[in-house]
Amino acid sequence: MHILVLSNLYPPDVLGGYELLARDVTQVLMHRGHTVEVLTTGLPSGQSSVTRTLRLARPFGRPAGRDRLRHVWAGLLNARATRAYLRTHAKPQVALVMSLRRLGLAPLRVLRQAGIPFVLTVNDDWPVAYSTGPSPRGRARLGQWLDEVLVPARTWKGLPTEHVLYLSEAVRRAVREAGAPLASGDVQSQGVDLSLFTPRAFRPMRPELRLLCVGRLHPSKAPEVALETLAVLRQRAVPATLTFVGEADAPSFQMALQQRARALGVEPLVTWAGKRPREQLPALYHEADVLLFLSRLEHEGQGLTYLEAMACGLPVVASPSGGAREFLERHDAARLVPVCSGEAFADELSALHGDPAAQEALAKRALDVVRAHARLDDYVRCLEGQLRHAVRRSSQR
Incomplete structure (x- = not known):
């Protein structure tokens, strides 16, 4: 398969495990014979398969904000950057969407318009950032309407979300109960690279x-x-x-x-x-x-x-x-x-x-x-199955 990995951050830009997992998954998929490219944010890093033309609405390290002007501007820039990417690169068969926290959903709308299916990985509550809850009222309902009309980068409205892989039952329950309109999808534990993390011979704990x-x-x-x-x-x-x-x-x-x-x-x-x-x-x-x-x-x-x-x-x-x-x-x-x-x-x-x-x-x-x-290979194998299923479903439409 020709796979596009879409992520808000990608190594060497790392906050925690999500970004490292994105790189791990990319490398294992490549090792399995797939063509994998990455579209993300940050400064050019010399990685030929990584394009860094997307923008965060607000940098990490600063307090999160819900100011619409930033998201409108980031959405316009990211939609344009995604279209430019698709014009200058071979069209991927499917996209693997990692965390989009502070990035927005504009790239997903461009992928949908281009007929490219995508699979969402949900390893924390990032989808909730683009949902106002299961039953918004008052200001929340007004804010949701404004987002749907003015800031589509901040709303799931109109986006297909049937292909979802959650890291745990706990995160699936938390995200769906918070009102994010994602399908129930599948659950697969994140994995460890057992070729790197190898066991030592047992020894008792030291006196100190x-x-x-x-x-x-x-x-x-x-x-x-x-x-x-x-x-x-x-x-x-x-x-x-x-x-x-x-x-x-x-x-x-x-x-x-x-x-x-x-x-x-x-x-x-x-x-x-x-x-x-x-x-x-x-x-x-x-x-x-x-x-x-x-x-x-x-x-x-x-x-x-x-x-x-x-x-x-x-x-x-x-x-x-x-x-x-x-x-x-x-x-x-x-x-x-x-x-x-x-x-x-x-x-x-x-x-x-x-x-x-x-x-x-x-x-x-x-x-x-x-x-x-908790093997990395098992996690990637599950993702690979999700990606193939998304490609098949898309070709049947």
Whole structure:
């Protein structure tokens, strides 16, 4: 197939897992023999198959806004850029639509006019940004009417949405209950590249625990609870250190975390490693004793870092939400804390720290779960089936 990947961001422009997944999927589809090109935003990056002529209505890193003028302008520019792309490139058979948050839906309208079917991937609540809810009233209803008339880039009206792949039941339920007019579609867990994230030989946790947190430093990820966990362990005379791999969108938030570490008396025990290339993550997982996975994001699609850790044989202690909780509870592949607090995490870590047999059983169970339910190849195979189905349906019309 000739596939166009449409995304608001694409590496090296990365906020989190969605953009990395877009690149992973693109590479695997190419490896399977498909012709894959990408249409996205950003500065030229020297990638011959990636065209960066789209514009965000509002850059990430700034507070989200619903000002119509920005969306009108972005919609006009993105419609023009998409038409220009189709004029200068071979027409794709189908489009794979990743997140369009802050980009708008204008490119989808151009694809529809050109007769190009598309498949939507929904890994978080991004479709809700273009919906006012199931039963808008008052100002919301007026705003919906204005959007439908003046700002089609901000509304699903008239767009087909029958080909949808959700990352979890939790995100499907959240998006549809919020009023986004998407079909029920299918659900497929996001996958880990098992050729990169390989398991280490089992070893018990060290006497001095090496705790690891991987991911964006953001209030929804509760990094302050990891600091509190370290402080509680110290109070209980359990030696431990903590490494954060990731960075904050706002420098002020990271400064606040560092101040919190000082206030708790654990600053010398914390390493701020910053954002690391994915290729460096397996070594970090192999070196640690346990991954702390924390989330307060109820529309968390599924999460990825705990799956990477599990694939590397690293035990996971988690306070998950959304799709992550759904996955971990279903497969019993991590130790879950009852509440997201330093005391609760310290309780679980203390119990696990003194039980090497439980550590080994947990690591083995987690690896089996990843191999059975969270392989990147399985995710791409499911997407490939959706894309073929969309092409067939389009040719029958």
